[in-house]
Amino acid sequence: xxxxxxxxxxxxxxxxxxxxxxxxxxxxxxxxxxxxxxxxxxxxxxxxxxxxxxxxxxxxxxxxxxxxxxxxxxxxxxxxxxxxxxxxxxxxxxxxxxxxxxxxxxxxxxxxxxxxxxxxxxxxxxxxxxxxxxxxxxxxxxxxxxxxxxxxxxxxxxxxxxxxxxxxxxxxxxxxxxxxxxxxxxxxxxxxxxxxxxxxxxxxx
Numbered sequence: 326x327x328x329x330x331x332x333x334x335x336x337x338x339x340x341x342x343x344x345x346x347x348x349x350x351x352x353x354x355x356x357x358x359x360x361x362x363x364x365x366x367x368x369x370x371x372x373x374x375x376x377x378x379x380x381x382x383x384x385x386x387x388x389x390x391x392x393x394x395x396x397x398x399x400x401x402x403x404x405x406x407x408x409x410x411x412x413x414x415x416x417x418x419x420x421x422x423x424x425x426x427x428x429x430x431x432x433x434x435x436x437x438x439x440x441x442x443x444x445x446x447x448x449x450x451x452x453x454x455x456x457x458x459x460x461x462x463x464x465x466x467x468x469x470x471x472x473x474x475x476x477x478x479x480x481x482x483x484x485x486x487x488x489x490x491x492x493x494x495x496x497x498x499x500x501x502x503x504x505x506x507x508x509x510x511x512x513x514x515x516x517x518x519x520x521x522x523x524x525x526x527x528x529x530x
Contacts, residue, residue, distance in 0.1 A: 334376070335431065337368075337372075337376065338376040338377075339431055339433055340366050340368075341362065341363075341366050341368070341372070341373050341376055341377070341383070342383060342386055342387060342429075343366075343433070343435075344362050344363075344365035344366035344367075345357070345362045345365070345366075345373075345380075345383045345384075345387065346387050346435070346439050346440070346443060347365055347439060348361050348362055348365050349384070349387065349439075349442070349443050349446065350438070350439040350442040350443060353446060354380075354384060354446050354450065357380070358380070359373050359374070359379075359380055362380070362383070381454070381456055381457075384447075384450065384457065385456065385457065385460065387440075387443050388443060388444070388447045388450075388457065388460075388461070389460065390429045390435065390440060391440045391441070391443050391444040391447065392444070392447075392461065392464050394421060394422065394427050394437075394440055395418050395421070395422070395444065395502060395506070396418070396464065396468040396502075397421075398417040398418050398420065398421045399414050399415075399417050399418050399468060399471075399472060399498070399502070400467075400468055400471045400472075401417070402414060402417040402475075403471045403472050403474065403475035404471060404475070406475065407478065407482060408475075408478050408479040408481075408482035408483075408484035408485070409475050409476075409479055409484070410479060410484050410485060411476065411485070411489075411494055411497060411498055411524075412521075412524035412525050413525075414472055414475065414476075414498050415498055415501050415502060415505075415521070415524055416521040416524060416525065418502050419505065419517045419520060419521045420517075420521070422437050422441065422506075422509075422517065423517035423518065424437060425437060427440070438510075441506055441509060441510050442510050444506055444510075445506065445507060445510045445511065447461065448503075465499065468499065469495045469496065469499055470495075472494075472495040472498050472499070473491045473492045473494070473495035474491075476489070476491040476494050476495060477491040501524075505517075505520060
């Protein structure tokens with residue numbers, strides 16, 4: 326039997342991840358089994374185990390993409406802008422999730438709604454699964470620290486109020502993003518542009 330090429334292996338792995346993401350978004354993490362994922366992908370029941378050791382490993386791959394989607398634009402702006410405001414930092418993430426699709430780490434088009442539904446479920450996993458909590462906490466702190474440094478520069482430049490504590494304000498940024506995502510997924514709040522406009526109009530400096 327010919328050996329599978331690296332490209333073919335990566336393509337098949339991506340198919341399984343996409344199938345799992347659809348299942349998770351539709352039915353939830355705990356109502357989805359590996360046989361469900363295999364059936365969704367159109368492969369044999371054992372095929373996913375050639376690429377992942379467990380369902381938890383697939384969850385980690387998907388949540389990594391989901392959190393990258395949210396926080397990478399914020400970190401990018403925080404690192405590149407001289408003095409970004411709280412509103413600008415929040416808007417950076419909102420711009421990304423305002424579309425129908427985004428690209429995952431492998432460059433594949435991914436429906437935003439599927440990823441966001443997985444994000445909300447991941448918060449519950451953080452409470453019970455150390456394998457999820459560790460990377461999530463590390464990613465959160467990295468993003469929070471980057472935002473705090475940016476707000477510190479903004480305060481020095483006069484773009485952020487002098488009375489604002491950068492470390493606490495960074496948590497406000499994170500809280501706004503998490504809150505908007507929850508409202509979008511759970512309650513159908515899709516007016517991303519309006520939310521961003523209100524931030525810039527003076528709800529938050």
